[in-house]
Amino acid sequence: xxxxxxxxxxxxxxxxxxxxxxxxxxxxxxxxxxxxxxxxxxxxxxxxxxxxxxxxxxxxxxxxxxxxxxxxxxxxxxxxxxxxxxxxxxxxxxxxxxxxxxxxxxxxxxxxxxxxxxxxxxxxxxxxxxxxxxxxxxxxxxxxxxxxxxxxxxxxxxxxxxxxxxxxxxxxxxxxxxxxxxxxxxxxxxxxxxxxxxxxxxxxxxxxxxxxxxxxxxxxxxxxxxxxxxxxxxxxxxxxxxxxxxxxxxxxxxxxxxxxxxxxxxxxxxxxxxxxxxxxxxxxxxxxxxxxxxxxxxxxxxxxxxxxxxxxxxxxxxxxxxxxxxxxxxxxxxxxxxxxxxxxxxxxxxxxxxxxxxxxxxxxxxxxxxxxxxxxxxxxxxxxxxxxxxxxxxxxxxxxxxxxxxxxxxxxxxxxxxxxxxxxxxxxxxxxxxxxxxxxxxxxxxxxxxxxxxxxxxxxxxxxxxxxxxx
Amino acid sequence: xxxxxxxxxxxxxxxxxxxxxxxxxxxxxxxxxxxxxxxxxxxxxxxxxxxxxxxxxxxxxxxxxxxxxxxxxxxxxxxxxxxxxxxxxxxxxxxxxxxxxxxxxxxxxxxxxxxxxxxxxxxxxxxxxxxxxxxxxxxxxxxxxxxxxxxxxxxxxxxxxxxxxxxxxxxxxxxxxxxxxxxxxxxxxxxxxxxxxxxxxxxxxxxxxxxxxxxxxxxxxxxxxxxxxxxxxxxxxxxxxxxxxxxxxxxxxxxxxxxxxxxxxxxxxxxxxxxxxxxxxxxxxxxxxxxxxxxxxxxxxxxxxxxxxxxxxxxxxxxxxxxxxxxxxxxxxxxxxxxxxxxxxxxxxxxxxxxxxxxxxxxxxxxxxxxxxxxxxxxxxxxxxxxxxxxxxxxxxxxxxxxxxxx
Numbered sequence: 001x002x003x004x005x006x007x008x009x010x011x012x013x014x015x016x017x018x019x020x021x022x023x024x025x026x027x028x029x030x031x032x033x034x035x036x037x038x039x040x041x042x043x044x045x046x047x048x049x050x051x052x053x054x055x056x057x058x059x060x061x062x063x064x065x066x067x068x069x070x071x072x073x074x075x076x077x078x079x080x081x082x083x084x085x086x087x088x089x090x091x092x093x094x095x096x097x098x099x100x101x102x103x104x105x106x107x108x109x110x111x112x113x114x115x116x117x118x119x120x121x122x123x124x125x126x127x128x129x130x131x132x133x134x135x136x137x138x139x140x141x142x143x144x145x146x147x148x149x150x151x152x153x154x155x156x157x158x159x160x161x162x163x164x165x166x167x168x169x170x171x172x173x174x175x176x177x178x179x180x181x182x183x184x185x186x187x188x189x190x191x192x193x194x195x196x197x198x199x200x201x202x203x204x205x206x207x208x209x210x211x212x213x214x215x216x217x218x219x220x221x222x223x224x225x226x227x228x229x230x231x232x233x234x235x236x237x238x239x240x241x242x243x244x245x246x247x248x249x250x251x252x253x254x255x256x257x258x259x260x261x262x263x264x265x266x267x268x269x270x271x272x273x274x275x276x277x278x279x280x281x282x283x284x285x286x287x288x289x290x291x292x293x294x295x296x297x298x299x300x301x302x303x304x305x306x307x308x309x310x311x312x313x314x315x316x317x318x319x320x321x322x323x324x325x326x327x328x329x330x331x332x333x334x335x336x337x338x339x340x341x342x343x344x345x346x347x348x349x350x351x352x353x354x355x356x357x358x359x360x361x362x363x364x365x366x367x368x369x370x371x372x373x374x375x376x377x378x379x380x381x382x383x384x385x386x387x388x389x390x391x392x393x394x395x396x397x398x399x400x401x402x403x404x405x406x407x408x409x410x411x412x413x414x415x416x417x418x419x420x421x422x423x424x425x426x427x428x429x430x431x432x433x434x435x436x437x438x439x440x441x442x443x444x445x446x447x448x449x450x451x452x453x454x455x456x457x458x459x460x461x462x463x464x465x466x467x468x469x470x471x
Numbered sequence: 472x473x474x475x476x477x478x479x480x481x482x483x484x485x486x487x488x489x490x491x492x493x494x495x496x497x498x499x500x501x502x503x504x505x506x507x508x509x510x511x512x513x514x515x516x517x518x519x520x521x522x523x524x525x526x527x528x529x530x531x532x533x534x535x536x537x538x539x540x541x542x543x544x545x546x547x548x549x550x551x552x553x554x555x556x557x558x559x560x561x562x563x564x565x566x567x568x569x570x571x572x573x574x575x576x577x578x579x580x581x582x583x584x585x586x587x588x589x590x591x592x593x594x595x596x597x598x599x600x601x602x603x604x605x606x607x608x609x610x611x612x613x614x615x616x617x618x619x620x621x622x623x624x625x626x627x628x629x630x631x632x633x634x635x636x637x638x639x640x641x642x643x644x645x646x647x648x649x650x651x652x653x654x655x656x657x658x659x660x661x662x663x664x665x666x667x668x669x670x671x672x673x674x675x676x677x678x679x680x681x682x683x684x685x686x687x688x689x690x691x692x693x694x695x696x697x698x699x700x701x702x703x704x705x706x707x708x709x710x711x712x713x714x715x716x717x718x719x720x721x722x723x724x725x726x727x728x729x730x731x732x733x734x735x736x737x738x739x740x741x742x743x744x745x746x747x748x749x750x751x752x753x754x755x756x757x758x759x760x761x762x763x764x765x766x767x768x769x770x771x772x773x774x775x776x777x778x779x780x781x782x783x784x785x786x787x788x789x790x791x792x793x794x795x796x797x798x799x800x801x802x803x804x805x806x807x808x809x810x811x812x813x814x815x816x817x818x819x820x821x822x823x824x825x826x827x828x829x830x831x832x833x834x835x836x837x838x839x840x841x842x843x844x845x846x847x848x849x850x851x852x853x854x855x856x857x858x859x860x861x862x863x864x865x866x867x868x869x870x871x872x873x874x875x876x877x878x
Contacts, residue, residue, distance in 0.1 A: 004812060042744075
């Protein structure tokens with residue numbers, strides 16, 4: 001009998017554990033998993049909320065609305081301000097088309113469903129503002145964005161401008177773009193367009209970075225073989241790697257190069273020599289330190305840039321090609337802007353972000369700006385040396401088209417060969433060199449030489465931004 | 472009963488009535504225009520509850536009044552939710568509640584005077600067998616299992632009644648704390664489980680399996696059998712996964728409902744959306760979207776409740792269910808007669824497992840099994856049988872405290 005009682009008590013303990021686990025799981029669910037489910041696109045309540053709620057406004061860094069909800073003849077309408085320049089970035093939100101861009105990434109905030117704090121929720125309910133979404137303030141400057149977009153003149157490509165010390169995204173352009181106000185009417189045409197205007201090339205486009213990647217090769221070389229700074233390299237104009245021949249560009253001559261000349265005129269053969277002198281694993285580590293092979297920690301989804309690494313790939317030829325940004329290496333424009341920003345930021349890590357703050361209908365502000373990183377990707381000494389070389393590129397090398405009188409611009413050009421025709425033109429840089437305010441990456445698809453095509457776009461954006469902030 | 476305890480119980484029942492009236496008022500104004508129907512419903516409920524409470528307290532001074540109050544509290548929340556989802560089924564459910572209360576009274580009474588009828592375990596087995604076999608012969612198929620018998624419009628699930636007879640069967644066989652004839656005993660249990668599996672009532676089979684396992688452990692203290700039983704449960708689960716299509720579907724829906732949201736994962740995903748919507752405070756009564764949840768009046772009523780009453784309300788409901796289990800266990804612990812003790816335990820354990828599996832299922836803690844949430848889900852046979860079970864539990868405690876059964 002006593003045993004029976006003991007067993008019953010034990011059974012009661014088991015049931016207690018089971019019932020407590022129900023409550024604990026629900027606590028976990030409500031605290032953690034809930035947010036994602038509320039925002040899930042399968043959730044029908046979301047569209048219902050959409051109809052009830054005044055979707056929040058998206059502002060640029062100067063408080064100008066980029067997307068707001070207004071009334072037109074009694075029906076709710078989303079009004080976009082910025083035209084084709086903002087399309088691929090801001091995106092759209094439509095019951096039939098779905099969502100894209102910022103409208104998609106911050107949908108929960110804009111609808112006001114991502115508020116987690118139950119007390120705030122209750123307050124909003126009582127104050128009657130629960131039917132209003134939060135406003136999202138972006139780091140984008142609409143004027144700069146438009147200037148940059150216009151500079152592309154409809155050519156395919158992308159531009160990313162960052163503030164090097166913080167990672168604030170100042171402009172994020174994908175060309176050709178589309179006007180979100182008319183995306184529904186134009187849908188048929190846009191979705192069939194061969195130039196793919198619906199894609200955000202700045203975040204999702206993966207291009208070989210070409211010679212612009214030499215910044216990272218240089219960073220690896222200067223970190224692990226500092227003596228190369230004083231060495232001279234001989235090249236006959238081509239280099240043999242495991243039987244394959246890689247040549248220099250036609251503007252180069254066979255002969256002896258020092259590091260500065262090789263970087264300034266972008267000698268492939270010298271940079272392969274330099275790269276090969278660094279242990280392969282170290283070079284891969286360097287590329288990964290700059291952000292390759294990892295998902296970007298930015299607040300908007302950015303495609304993963306890849307640097308070939310064993311065992312998947314990584315033969316001698318591929319490795320050699322990678323040192324000059326060719327072969328199987330792929331990078332997004334955001335990633336290359338990040339590379340420029342890291343050099344500009346004395347070698348410290350920079351994580352791009354686009355949402356400055358979220359303002360709830362009650363007026364509470366949530367700052368979204370991440371803390372500035374203190375992780376050194378390269379030492380400040382190496383960053384300084386690279387910067388000096390980049391300044392020379394614009395002063396008297398391949399990047400003269402980006403030069404601005406009175407301002408020292410640092411940059412690196414790239415002409416990335418690709419199977420789709422002419423080379424992609426790259427320009428990656430920052431200015432002013434001594435006290436960098438803006439870092440940019442520009443790519444123009446199948447446009448030929450980086451210096452002459454991408455350089456002027458970078459120049460236009462840099463000078464516009466610098467004159468704006470000093471005004 | 473001491474006057475102080477009585478006052479506490481009276482206070483509890485008053486609070487329950489108050490909650491009901493508040494909910495009824497909310498429901499009455501829900502459509503924007505005043506509708507008196509929920510208030511009438513609530514008053515009928517309260518009258519039944521008060522009569523039940525005071526009448527049983529008066530007639531059975533030795534009863535456990537908490538059982539009735541707790542289950543009335545749950546029934547009321549169930550009725551409120553049902554009315555909010557579909558007023559017509561709430562009306563039917565209210566009738567079932569009334570019948571349930573009557574049967575609670577009768578079963579308490581019968582059990583007090585009769586419980587120890589010496590029929591022997593075989594008769595209990597035979598009744599269980601007949602109950603479970605009957606739908607296989609006369610039954611109709613509903614919700615994927617052939618475990619229902621229809622009388623005109625009324626559908627009855629005999630396995631609900633079989634839970635009671637099966638508990639009595641186990642208690643009677645094991646009252647000497649040992650298994651006399653293990654081949655016969657386990658044979659009988661497997662026949663019962665086989666019948667349930669044959670009717671494709673796998674949720675029911677699982678319930679009976681674990682209930683048997685727990686009672687055998689309690690009675691015999693045999694850890695080897697318990698461990699073997701748990702291993703057996705895993706093996707049975709794997710076999711079920713291999714041979715029963717809908718076990719596979721449910722397991723997959725549990726592991727990753729997002730793989731096939733419009734298909735296999737549909738039910739559970741809708742349930743989770745409702746729970747997510749509820750948050751801490753809930754949307755408020757009448758402000759959720761139970762129409763998005765499938766089988767919302769039966770299997771998924773907890774999700775709908777969570778959406779509108781929130782984490783706080785749902786946790787409170789779980790606590791009330793837990794208190795019900797606690798009272799059941801307490802009754803078993805008070806009793807010296809091992810047959811009565813094991814019978815009470817059996818009934819309590821059936822409740823406990825059932826509540827855990829259905830709530831755990833709809834919140835995706837465990838795979839979903841189609842069992843009802845006692846006292847809350849819509850359905851006559853579940854409601855009535857739950858009340859009868861509870862009446863037996865009440866009868867057992869009266870019997871024990873009345874000192875009429877020792878040994």
